[in-house]
Amino acid sequence: MDEKRLDCMLVHAPKFDNWYKPLGDFIWINYLPIGIFALADNLEKHGYKSEIVHLGIEWIEDHNFDIVEYVGKIRPRVVALSLHWHYQSYDVIKVAEAIKARYPDIFVCAGGFTASYYHKEIPEDFPSLDAVIRGDAEEPLLRLVEHVTKNKRDLHTVPNLTWRSNGKVVENEAFYCATEEQLNALRFTNLPLLKNHKTYVNYFGHPFMWKKSFSKKANFHKLSIGSKTLPLSIGRGCPMTCTWCAGSILSQRFITRRTKPIYRSIDKILESIQEALSYGYETMYVVFDPYPDNQGFFIELFAKIREYNIQCEMVFECHGLPTKPFMDAFHATFPHEESFLCISPETGSERLRRMHKHRFYSNEELLDCLRYLEELGVNSEVFFTYGIPGETLEELQETIKLKRFIKRNFKRVHCIRVLSIEMEPGSPWHMDPKKYGIVHDRPHFRDFYRAHSSKYNQTYSSLGYFIPNYFPDNNGAQDIAGFEQALQRIKCKYFCFLGPNARKSGPAWTGRLFCNTLSLMDRLKGKKARADDAAPLLRGS
Numbered sequence: 384m385d386e387k388r389l390d391c392m393l394v395h396a397p398k399f400d401n402w403y404k405p406l407g408d409f410i411w412i413n414y415l416p417i418g419i420f421a422l423a424d425n426l427e428k429h430g431y432k433s434e435i436v437h438l439g440i441e442w443i444e445d446h447n448f449d450i451v452e453y454v455g456k457i458r459p460r461v462v463a464l465s466l467h468w469h470y471q472s473y474d475v476i477k478v479a480e481a482i483k484a485r486y487p488d489i490f491v492c493a494g495g496f497t498a499s500y501y502h503k504e505i506p507e508d509f510p511s512l513d514a515v516i517r518g519d520a521e522e523p524l525l526r527l528v529e530h531v532t533k534n535k536r537d538l539h540t541v542p543n544l545t546w547r548s549n550g551k552v553v554e555n556e557a558f559y560c561a562t563e564e565q566l567n568a569l570r571f572t573n574l575p576l577l578k579n580h581k582t583y584v585n586y587f588g589h590p591f592m593w594k595k596s597f598s599k600k601a602n603f604h605k606l607s608i609g610s611k612t613l614p615l616s617i618g619r620g621c622p623m624t625c626t627w628c629a630g631s632i633l634s635q636r637f638i639t640r641r642t643k644p645i646y647r648s649i650d651k652i653l654e655s656i657q658e659a660l661s662y663g664y665e666t667m668y669v670v671f672d673p674y675p676d677n678q679g680f681f682i683e684l685f686a687k688i689r690e691y692n693i694q695c696e697m698v699f700e701c702h703g704l705p706t707k708p709f710m711d712a713f714h715a716t717f718p719h720e721e722s723f724l725c726i727s728p729e730t731g732s733e734r735l736r737r738m739h740k741h742r743f744y745s746n747e748e749l750l751d752c753l754r755y756l757e758e759l760g761v762n763s764e765v766f767f768t769y770g771i772p773g774e775t776l777e778e779l780q781e782t783i784k785l786k787r788f789i790k791r792n793f794k795r796v797h798c799i800r801v802l803s804i805e806m807e808p809g810s811p812w813h814m815d816p817k818k819y820g821i822v823h824d825r826p827h828f829r830d831f832y833r834a835h836s837s838k839y840n841q842t843y844s845s846l847g848y849f850i851p852n853y854f855p856d857n858n859g860a861q862d863i864a865g866f867e868q869a870l871q872r873i874k875c876k877y878f879c880f881l882g883p884n885a886r887k888s889g890p891a892w893t894g895r896l897f898c899n900t901l902s903l904m905d906r907l908k909g910k911k912a913r914a915d916d917a918a919p920l921l922r923g924s
C-alpha cells in the first residue's frame with residue numbers, strides 16, 4: 384500500500400481478551416462480516432482508496448502491532464469500525480477512543496448489526512464515535528467518504544447515518560436498504576483488500592475461536608475443522624422469528640428495515656465461489672436458508688456447480704429440516720466427507736421447539752431426516768441449546784436423552800454441539816424479556832460494553848440473563864452469575880463436546896478429559912498469557 388493517504392480504513396476489532404478453561408486466553412469474533420469486502424471494494428470501484436485491517440490477524444502476525452501507530456502512518460480520512468457482533472462492543476470503543484484521542488481530525492464511525500441497533504446510544508454515550516451507519520452500508524459509506532474527502536461537513540444527505548451535528552446527535556431521514564439489483568453489483572471476495580489476507584484465508588475457520596498460545600497451524604489443525612472455510616454471501620434478511628435471534632424479521636425492522644429476504648443471482652454466487660477458490664479457500668459456509676421448505680434456489684445453484692465442475696466443499700446451516708430433493712442435490716454436488724449439513728433442533732422438547740423456533744418440526748420428522756442422511760451418506764452436525772425460557776428440568780432431560788439417542792444411532796452425525804445462547808441486542812428475548820419470563824442486564828449498548836470489558840465474560844458460559852425459578856430449589860441461581868454457573872455445571876456434566884478432532888464429538892466425559900488435558904498442558908507450559916496481551920494494540924496511546 385503506497386504511502387498516499389488512504390480514504391477509508393475499515394477496522395475489525397475482535398473481542399481480544401477471553402478466557403475459558405480448555406482454551407486459556409483466546410480471541411473471539413475472528414470472522415469478518417461477510418459484507419465488509421463489498422464495502423471496501425465498492426469504495427475502490429468509485430475511486431476511493433480503502434483497506435480492511437483485522438486486529439486479530441495483525442496481532443497474530445506481529446504482537447507489537449499498534450493500530451494507532453498504523454493509522455498515524457497511513458492517515459486515513461475515515462476509519463470505519465465493524466461492530467456487527469455484540470462481543471466486539473468493548474474493543475471497538477477502546478480502538479475508537481485511542482484513534483480519536485491521537486487524531487481528532489479523522490472521522491471515526493461504526494457499522495454492523497449491533498451498531499445499527501444502538502445507532503443513537505453509541506454516539507451519545509461514546510463521543511469518540513462521530514457517527515454510526517445503520518443497516519446496509521455500501522451506499523451510505525460511499526456517500527460518507529465522498530463528503531469527508533471533499534471536506535463537506537454537512538452530512539444530512541448521507542443515508543442511514545446517525546451523526547453528531549453541532550454537538551447534537553441527529554438521525555438522517557434518507558434510508559438505503561439494498562435491492563437484489565444493488566446486491567448483485569457488489570463483490571464479496573476481493574480478498575487482497577484485507578491486510579495480511581493470506582493468514583485469514585489459510586488459518587481462520589469453523590469453529591471461530593483463536594487460542595493465543597497456539598501457533599497458526601495448531602489453531603487451524605487442532606481447533607478448527609481444518610478446511611479453509613469462507614462464509615459465502617448468498618443473500619440478506621430472514622422472514623422468520625426465532626426468539627433468541629437478533630437477525631429475525633422482527634429485529635431486522637430496527638436494524639436494516641428489510642421486510643423480506645433478497646437473493647444474489649446464481650451467476651454472481653458462482654463468481655464468488657470461483658474467486659474464493661482462486662485465493663485458496665476449500666469450503667463454502669452457507670447460513671442463509673430463509674424458506675426451508677422450498678430450497679429450489681439451492682438445488683439450482685448446486686446443479687450449476689456440478690455443470691461447471693466447480694470443486695469445493697460446503698457446510699450448510701439448515702434453518703428448518705432439509706427437504707429430500709435438497710439432500711439429494713447436496714450429496715450429488717458435495718459427496719466428500721468434508722461437506723456436511725448443520726441441523727438445529729435446539730431442544731428435545733417439541734413444546735419448546737414450537738415456542739422458540741420459527742420452523743417447527745417433530746422429533747420423529749428430525750429422526751426421519753437423519754435416517755435419510757444416513758442412507759445417502761451425508762455427514763451432519765446437530766445443534767442443541769439449554770437454559771432457554773420456559774424450559775423445565777424434565778424438558779432439559781428430554782434434550783439430554785435425544786442427544787444421546789442421536790449419538791448412539793446415527794454414525795453420520797459426526798458432531799453434536801450444545802451451546803448456550805448469550806443475550807443478543809434486538810432479539811425478541813432482548814426486546815421483550817417479560818414475555819419470555821427472563822431477566823437480562825443488557826438493555827443498553829453500555830451494558831454490552833461493560834459485559835465485554837471482562838475476559839471471563841466469554842461466549843461459552845456467559846448468558847447475560849437468568850430465568851427466575853428455573854431450578855425449583857433455586858440452586859443458588861437467583862441472579863445472572865448464579866444461573867450462568869449452574870448452567871455451566873450442567874454443560875460440563877451432560878453436554879461437553881470438546882475433543883481432539885474439531886469435526887467430531889463424543890460422550891461428555893471424553894470432552895471433560897480433553898478439557899482437563901488442555902488446561903493442564905497450558906499450566907505445564909507455564910505459558911502465562913503474553914505479558915503484553917492486555918491491549919498490546921494500543922501500545923502507542
Ligand code: B12
Nearest residue numbers: 412413414416417418463464465468469494519520614630
Ligand atoms: C451468516 C451468519 C453467520 C456466518 C457468517 C457471518 C459473517 N461472516 O458475516 C457465520 C456462521 C460465520 C456466523 C457466525 C457467528 N454468528 Co452469525 N449470523 C449469520 C446470519 C444468519 C446472517 C448474517 C447476514 O445475513 N449477513 C449479511 C449482511 C446482512 O451483513 P453484512 O453484509 O456482513 O453487513 C452489512 C451491514 O451489517 C453493514 N456492516 C457490517 N459490518 C460492517 C462494518 C463497517 C465498518 C460498516 C461501516 C458497516 C458494516 O454493512 C454490510 C454491508 O451492507 C445472522 C442472522 C441473520 N439472519 O441476520 C447471524 C448473526 C449475525 N450471527 C450472530 C452470532 C451471535 C454469531 C456467532 C457469535 C455465533 C457463535 N456463538 O458462534 C458467530 C461469530 C463468528 C465470528 N464473527 O467469528 C448474531 C449476532 C447478534 C449480535 N448483534 O451480536 C446474529 C444476528 C444471529 C444469530 N444468533 O445467529 N454467523
